[in-house]
Amino acid sequence: MMGVSNMVRLDYFTMKPNLKTFGAVILFVVAFWLMRTSLTLLLINCAWYMALISTNVFAVEEKDGLRRLYGILPLRTRAMILGRYVFVILIYVVATSVVLGLSLIVPGREPITLGGAFLSMSASLLIFSAIVGAQMPFFFRLGYNKGRFYAMIPFFTVMGLAAIPSLIGETLALFSWAINNQTMAGLLMFALSIAILTLSCVVSLFLYEAQR
Amino acid sequence: MINALELADVSKRFPGFYLERLGFTVPQGYIMGLVGPNGAGKTTTIQLILNMLKPDSGHIKVFGLDPRGHEMQIKEDVGVVFDSLMFVDGWTVDDTEKAISRFYRHWNTKAFAGLIEQFELPRKKRISDFSRGMHMKLMLATALSHEARLLVLDEPTSGLDAVTRDLFSEILQDYIKDGERSVLFSTHISSDLERIADYITFIKDGKLFYTGSLENLMENFCLIKGKPGQLTDDLETEILGLRVTNMGFEGLIKTEKARKFGDILIDQPSLDEIVVYASKREGKNDGCFKHGQA
Amino acid sequence: MNIILSNGSGVPIYNQIKEQIKAQVLSGELGEGEMLPSLRQLAKDLKISVLTTTRAYNELEAEGFIQSQQGKGFFVMPSGSELIREQLIREVEENLTSAIQAAGRASLSEAELYDLLRLLLEVEKND
Structure with a gap:
C-alpha cells in the first residue's frame, strides 16, 4: 500500500530532527561493544538496545500530538499501524547490518561459522521481535508513557519464569539443542519472530480501532 | 448543489458526557460558526466529522459521503486546523511539506509556497521557535494547499492578536468566494464570527441550542433589562441566563416572547452576549431546541 | 459602487x-x-x-x-429611479399627513400651516 510507505516516510521525518543525537549515542555504545564481545553477544545486545531506541518514535508522537495529524491525513489506520511496524523493524535491520559490517572489519575477532552467525542473527531477531512485539500494542492503545509502564509486565513475567530453578534445566537443554542444530534452530527462531510481529500487529490494530 | 456537511441525529456517549441527537447542515459556499461554552461538545463534533470517533447513532455526510465508507476521499477534500500544533516540534516548514505532501493526491506546491510567503514564515527555521500565531498560519497553509473543499477549524484563533484574527477572517472569506468551498469554524471568540459567518450552530451541554442563519439568531433573541419589581414569575420562566442584582435584572429572551412584556427595556444583543447568557446553567429556562428546530 | x-x-x-x-x-x-x-x-x-x-x-x-x-x-x-421616486413621494405624503394631524392637535389654522411650510422651504433653500 502507498499508505504504508508514506507512513514509514513520515516516521522517518518524525525522527529526523533527533537523528544526530541518536546516531551519536548508538555509535558510541556500539563502538564500546565492538571492542569487547563476541559476535553473538554483540547481536544480542543490538537486539534489546535497538528495541529500546526504535520505539522512541512513539515518544515523539505523544509529545507532539501527532495522532491528530494521522487522523487528518488520508491515511488508513491499517496503513498507519503497519507502517509504524515496518519503520521500527527497518531501524533494527539497518542498525544490525551496520554493526555486523563493522564487526567484520574490526580485527581480533574469534572466527565464527556461517551456521553460528545465522543462529546468532535469528536469536537477535527473536529477542527484538519479542520485546517490540509485546510493547507495541501497549503503545498504540495507551500511548508511550502509560504504555511503557504496563509493557514492563510481560518482561518481568518472562524473566521471572526463566529464573525459576525448575525451569533452568529446561532452558539449558534448549540451548544445547539449538547449538547442535544451528540451521534448524535459526529457521525456527526466524519463523517465530515473524509470527510474533504479525500477531502483535493484528492485536495493535484491534486495540486501536476499539478505542474509537 | 450538494451540502458540504450534513449531520442528523448524531449521538455519542462518553463517561460523564453525552452528545445528544445533534443535527445541522453546512450548505456549499457558506461559513458556519460552531459556538458554545467549553466542554459543550464542539471538539467532539469535529472529531466525529473527521472519523476520529464513531457516532453511537445518527449519520454524517461530508459532500454526500459517509466518513465510515469514504474516509480517504473525504480526507483529501477536507482541510483541518486545530488549536495547537500537530506537527513535529523539530520540523522546519520545508520538512513539514516534505512529510505531508505525499499523502495528498492534489498537493499544490505553488499554493503552499504562496501562502508561506504571504504569512512571512521562515522556511528553514525550526517550528519550535515559532510563535503561536505562526503555528496557526503554518497549519492554515497546509490545510489550504491540497485543494480541500471544506475547511474545518477547531478554535484556531484563541490567543491570537487581533491583526492575525482579522487575517484569518479575510482568508476565510476569500476561500468561499467561488461559492464552491465551505467553512466550519468552531470558536469561542464570537466577534470573529459576527461579521463573516452566514450560519451558526450553537451547542450547549451536548445538545443543540440553535442552528440556522446568524441573522435569524440575532433577530430571534434580545436582551431584556428591568427593575427588580418588574420581574414577574411569568417573565422569569422565559428568560435565559437570568442575572439579578440590586440594580435590576437582565437576561436573554426570545423576541416573540418579549413582546408580551411591553414596557421593559429591550436591546439587541451581540453574538457573544447570546452565547454567554444562553450558556448559563441557572434559571428556569435552558432554552434548548428539541430536535434541531430553529 | x-x-x-x-x-x-x-x-x-x-x-x-x-x-x-x-x-x-x-x-x-x-x-x-x-x-x-x-x-x-x-x-x-x-x-x-x-x-x-x-x-x-x-x-x-x-x-x-x-x-x-x-x-x-x-x-x-x-425603472429603478422611478420606483425610488415613487417611494420618496409616498414618504412625503406620509410625513405631511402626520404633520397635518399634529397641527390639528396643536390647533394650528390652515393659513398658519401654509406659512410654516413656506418658512421652512426658505430656510432649506438658504442652507
Missing part, C-alpha cells in the same frame, strides 16, 4: 446596503443596466457574510430596483 457601513448605528447591515444602493440609483451614480458586484465579492469587500448581501439584493429585487440574470449577475433596473 461605494458602500460605507456603520456598525453602531443600530440599522441592520442589509438595510444600510439597500438604502445606499437606492440612493446611488436615484442620484444617477448607479446607472440603468449597470452591473452590481456579485454577492460574494460584495460580502468580501465589505467583510460581511454572504447571507447578508443575499438578503439585501433579494429585497432590492423584490422591490423592483434590481434584477438578477442567471449566470450573469445583478443589474440595475431602468
Whole structure:
C-alpha cells in the first residue's frame, strides 16, 4: 500500500530532527561493544538496545500530538499501524547490518561459522521481535508513557519464569539443542519472530480501532 | 448543489458526557460558526466529522459521503486546523511539506509556497521557535494547499492578536468566494464570527441550542433589562441566563416572547452576549431546541 | 459602487446596503443596466457574510430596483429611479399627513400651516 510507505516516510521525518543525537549515542555504545564481545553477544545486545531506541518514535508522537495529524491525513489506520511496524523493524535491520559490517572489519575477532552467525542473527531477531512485539500494542492503545509502564509486565513475567530453578534445566537443554542444530534452530527462531510481529500487529490494530 | 456537511441525529456517549441527537447542515459556499461554552461538545463534533470517533447513532455526510465508507476521499477534500500544533516540534516548514505532501493526491506546491510567503514564515527555521500565531498560519497553509473543499477549524484563533484574527477572517472569506468551498469554524471568540459567518450552530451541554442563519439568531433573541419589581414569575420562566442584582435584572429572551412584556427595556444583543447568557446553567429556562428546530 | 457601513448605528447591515444602493440609483451614480458586484465579492469587500448581501439584493429585487440574470449577475433596473421616486413621494405624503394631524392637535389654522411650510422651504433653500 502507498499508505504504508508514506507512513514509514513520515516516521522517518518524525525522527529526523533527533537523528544526530541518536546516531551519536548508538555509535558510541556500539563502538564500546565492538571492542569487547563476541559476535553473538554483540547481536544480542543490538537486539534489546535497538528495541529500546526504535520505539522512541512513539515518544515523539505523544509529545507532539501527532495522532491528530494521522487522523487528518488520508491515511488508513491499517496503513498507519503497519507502517509504524515496518519503520521500527527497518531501524533494527539497518542498525544490525551496520554493526555486523563493522564487526567484520574490526580485527581480533574469534572466527565464527556461517551456521553460528545465522543462529546468532535469528536469536537477535527473536529477542527484538519479542520485546517490540509485546510493547507495541501497549503503545498504540495507551500511548508511550502509560504504555511503557504496563509493557514492563510481560518482561518481568518472562524473566521471572526463566529464573525459576525448575525451569533452568529446561532452558539449558534448549540451548544445547539449538547449538547442535544451528540451521534448524535459526529457521525456527526466524519463523517465530515473524509470527510474533504479525500477531502483535493484528492485536495493535484491534486495540486501536476499539478505542474509537 | 450538494451540502458540504450534513449531520442528523448524531449521538455519542462518553463517561460523564453525552452528545445528544445533534443535527445541522453546512450548505456549499457558506461559513458556519460552531459556538458554545467549553466542554459543550464542539471538539467532539469535529472529531466525529473527521472519523476520529464513531457516532453511537445518527449519520454524517461530508459532500454526500459517509466518513465510515469514504474516509480517504473525504480526507483529501477536507482541510483541518486545530488549536495547537500537530506537527513535529523539530520540523522546519520545508520538512513539514516534505512529510505531508505525499499523502495528498492534489498537493499544490505553488499554493503552499504562496501562502508561506504571504504569512512571512521562515522556511528553514525550526517550528519550535515559532510563535503561536505562526503555528496557526503554518497549519492554515497546509490545510489550504491540497485543494480541500471544506475547511474545518477547531478554535484556531484563541490567543491570537487581533491583526492575525482579522487575517484569518479575510482568508476565510476569500476561500468561499467561488461559492464552491465551505467553512466550519468552531470558536469561542464570537466577534470573529459576527461579521463573516452566514450560519451558526450553537451547542450547549451536548445538545443543540440553535442552528440556522446568524441573522435569524440575532433577530430571534434580545436582551431584556428591568427593575427588580418588574420581574414577574411569568417573565422569569422565559428568560435565559437570568442575572439579578440590586440594580435590576437582565437576561436573554426570545423576541416573540418579549413582546408580551411591553414596557421593559429591550436591546439587541451581540453574538457573544447570546452565547454567554444562553450558556448559563441557572434559571428556569435552558432554552434548548428539541430536535434541531430553529 | 461605494458602500460605507456603520456598525453602531443600530440599522441592520442589509438595510444600510439597500438604502445606499437606492440612493446611488436615484442620484444617477448607479446607472440603468449597470452591473452590481456579485454577492460574494460584495460580502468580501465589505467583510460581511454572504447571507447578508443575499438578503439585501433579494429585497432590492423584490422591490423592483434590481434584477438578477442567471449566470450573469445583478443589474440595475431602468425603472429603478422611478420606483425610488415613487417611494420618496409616498414618504412625503406620509410625513405631511402626520404633520397635518399634529397641527390639528396643536390647533394650528390652515393659513398658519401654509406659512410654516413656506418658512421652512426658505430656510432649506438658504442652507
